[in-house]
Amino acid sequence: MQLVLSLMLLLVVSSCEDQMETTYTYQTQVPVFLQVNTFREADIIIEPGKPLDDPGKIYIYGDYLFISEPGKGIHILDNTDPSSPRNLNFINIPGTGDLAINQSILYADNYVDLLAFDISDPQNIEMVNREEDVFPNLYSNEETGTIVTYKDTLITSTDPNMAWSSWGRPAFRSDFMAMESAAFSSDAGRGSGGQSYGQGGSMARFTLLGGHLYTVDDYDLRVFNVEEPTDPQYLKNINLGWGIETIFPFKGKLFIGSMTGMHIYDASNPAEPQKMAVYEHITSCDPVVVNDDYAFVTLRSGALCRLGADELHVLDIKDLYNPKLIKSYPMDNPHGLGLSGDYLYLAEGEHGLKSFNVADVLEISNNQIEHLKDYASIDIIPGPKSLIVIGPEGVCQFDYSDPEKLKELSCISVSFR
């Protein structure tokens, strides 16, 4: 009993005002400053194959599959048999985002530089060139050779300025609710502590056309002459506005998807791409694929895509100077897409993978063939042997010899999430 009493006394003495502690956890990008010498002097190491962690982009070259791991490097897989791809090796390239391959020369970015690797023997990869300072927008100070990159970081803060909730807490008392709500609305007014939330994937995006390498980043289209594959030459830079996301080459034209629309460039003189048209749409995220007559553009909503709508737009591009919207179809959350003949494969993000017959572009929604909900997907490549689908959980390949019925051949899962 005495024990109880003393315990009680202790508890009552420590009794005080209700305690409230609010923690704000957010993912943000923390700037990391780096001297260019540090990565230029470091050797690019070819490591034995390792499991996928955060697959970014896929590239097919011959029987090989290249999967980029943003910021870290490139996985090389032997895909001779798509039903059992073999992990060969991993090129450790810090600060990489994208890649392209031209006559057994692999181009990849390494922060501000462009690297060229000879991959004619995947067992014995060699770096053959480094073109310096071609992606200068990563520089925070070019004179001192300091670049800035941003690292996704989870931060927990107790700073009350972080609050931007539009609601207050529930009232924990029933007496003066009116005062309570007044206090909450002033709380809400104080909100928006000026935090910037993660701006993902500001990496360059690459494609090859007519002996030239084209890269897009947030604002620019850059042109490299790669007629001598081992010696890429930086030619010029074309400013495209903002929010540039994807580049798709087709019959001497470059189709560039941005957050605000689709740019068409004529690259018949590959060193001097000429602007043909810009198709503007509402601010959204959007990759593009095309065939002779039509362009298929997906618009996707998302945290980084501003307003966003989830739609598939079909444009008539018979007159490339004047692309016209024919029809738009509502979608779930479309990301990348792949076109193979009359069949369109569409990555619906968390909602899976869809296939459509697009022979009649006015009836696409009525010609949906399959919806594989179990395959969260971001991008699709209709390869020569298989349809390759990349998603947050890994890379899956399908037999699409019968386009009406996709058959899973293999899936490489990421090692952990």
Added chain:
Amino acid sequence: MKVIYTIFAATLYLACPSNSWGQALPFTHHSEMGVLSGRDEFGTRTNFTFQTFNGFQLSDQHAFGFVTGLDQYGSLSVVPVAMGWRAVLNPEDTWQLYGGLDLGFGSTVLEPTVVTEWNEHRWQEGGFMGQGSIGLRLKTKRSNFWTLSLAYKRQVYHLTTGNPREPSPDPNRPEDWSYYAKDKITFNNVVYRLGYWF
């Protein structure tokens, strides 16, 4: 938490007469109603509380059992789920002095997850609940009791507010949310109760 569950399970097992050794222990019940009194940033806070203790009498002086009930903090309902112990100092007298200790958690099972028209998600979780009490017990003619008690009660409660970044965000992965704020609120209460014990 695991320890608490284990003790719950053991209590439940022992409380069942067929499982306990020897003679079945006598059942005892204590229900109370009262006010939770605390202070928050706005001043004094007064809330309603109800709780019921069901257990078995280990001896004349000691009882052990479950505690549950309802604490209504304004619009927030917390259901305590705890194990409790009661000890009586002088069970032979008419006016008896007793003490109690309850340990467990407060559950927000009655609070649904809310999604606002701005796609703001709010969900609530309970937390630790601890209570120590001291009181007087008045024996009635039918050997039941009226009680009057004073207690200190500590209740932890979490409110999370988030705006999703992903289509199907995981509540435990802050990466999935563009805004993720977690309030941990600890209610410190002095509790005054009236009750009935048999």
